[in-house]
Amino acid sequence: MMTHGIHRRSLMAGAGISALAAPLVLARAAGAAEGDTMQMAEKPSSDSFTLGDFKLLVIEDGTRMMENPGETFGTGQDPETVAALLEENFLPTDKSLNGFNPVLVDTGSEKILFDTGMGPAGRSWGAGQLRAGLIANGVQPGDVDVVVITHMHGDHIMGLMEEDGPAFPNARYVFGETEYAFWSDDARMGTPAEGGHESVKKLIVPLADNATFVKEGSEVAPGITVMEAFGHTPGHLVFMLESGGEKLLLTADTANHYVLSLQRPDWHVRFDMDKEMAAASRRKVFDMVAAEKIPFLGYHMPFPAVGFVEKTDEGYVFTPKTYQFRV
Template sequence: MDRRTMMAGAALSALAAPAVMVRTALAQSGTSMNINHAMPPETHRFKVGTFEVVVIKDGARQSGAPGETFGTDQKPETVSALLKQNFLPTDAFVNGFSPVLINTGSDVILFDTGMGEQGRANGMGRLSEGMMAAGYAPEDVSIVVLTHMHGDHIGGLMEKGKPAFANARYVTGQREYDFWVNPAREGTAAAGGQKGVLANVKPLAEKITFLGDAGGDVVSGIHGEAAFGHSPGHMIYRVESQGKQLILAADTANHFVLSLQRPDWEVKFDMDKAAAASTRKQVFDMVAADRVAFLGYHMPFPSVGYVEKLDTGYRFVPKSYQFDI
């Protein structure tokens, strides 16, 4: 055996040794090799002027036939044809949930709070875990903004019966809050949503700043605007720093193909379907004309992109390196 062969053999033995040692140790302890390699939640960081933006993936959920949620006023084959055209399956879709942190230098502002405790059994509710991975703790948050009060946006407000963001004040729309806490919701289709609001939002009311229908500032450089339809008081937020802009569109559009290419199509979870369609066209006409980026809570992670006007709606163009230059 020559020297080169001996060295190669020794190297292979050295590489194999740790694995042998691990197997031996596991065998001695009776532990299985079936290890679950849990990864931290996905996060994505970029700048809008001097503001740091961190998108956090609270989780994702697979659902059944897309046509049961999007294009509910269309024939199933019409919805399927558009999905096929865009290289998407026709029998299922995946919905992601993307809360956003914005560090302005003076405040750490969280927009929406994900599923919270109720989602963890199904792999969601990972906001606080993602924040920690990005270098933030829940107590760092100084303002929590609620775009609206559906369960996947307010579920993370409480943790074990206490406020999850101990040092925060809150901002949301007056119209949205008034709708959900109104006793008239009891016994209606909105009763389930109301229970979540009464449990998670109402206990925080003394710390909430309410925005009227005309909108208003959260802080300098972040302005709320009415975008009603998906919910009674749904709002979007315009972020601007050093001439750079980002629209936090929340649930104005919930699917990057079905809601954007066909904004007129009805969506199951839009509470006022005609108003939601009108709002979609108004908001995304503006986004397309101004060539400004938007962040949609349910867009493909990291949930940021642009839209190009099409005859029937808009084409989604994912963000790449625009904010890195």
């Protein structure tokens, strides 16, 4: 079980994240922030593979070049310590490339989309490519049966709506009940978390009548089970997929950098609302992934965002997938 309560400090931390999540996305829709550049191929990158009887399709919704990665993924650490770890892993110390990777799971009876990317607001700076990526792979927006939101930061929910209404017009929705309760609460008004609250009111609340609200142990569909991994947000969820004797864990934003957040899981991350709880969730989730030797798909892992971890003394080493799912 990975059930955590919402600590008072998570509500206070929410004041910080609100300025970094949905409002950040809205700001970037008008133009990339100084020092950031956007990179996106003309045709969205995609990767498909099977897990038992399930078919998975990962779409790269976009990427963002970030300055000074240690200020995001190693807050409070000595800059030289962060730089040394990046250099040991053959990475630049002054920049990192952050991707956004929604996944469509075709169970054979339903097409279930996990997270929706940046949507129309992101297209001015090269993101918001999920819709085009699905169509390029033969999936029309109306073909999506279920949309699952792992948590309600802007880069996961902005693609819920197009200018003419819901982006996936025939879908029903799955939201975390704790996550929805936090972001939809008018108590966020008048606090630094107000921006995230306003985004949820605009994008999530209108869909609530057609939504199922889930918690630890809930089943999205046969073979897809909810697990709570709170900390990044007050109701952040991960999802275990099981089909044909095979497993894969959708870890969402439990870890957001394949070196800094995995090799040093206890380091604080600027975007985590409750930093200690987020670190504890990272340990629980990736201890399980390592012990069971199962693959995971992380929303911000390097495309195609799937890999394995091996436990070390301090954390975990990431190994990206190659041909495991094709033989």
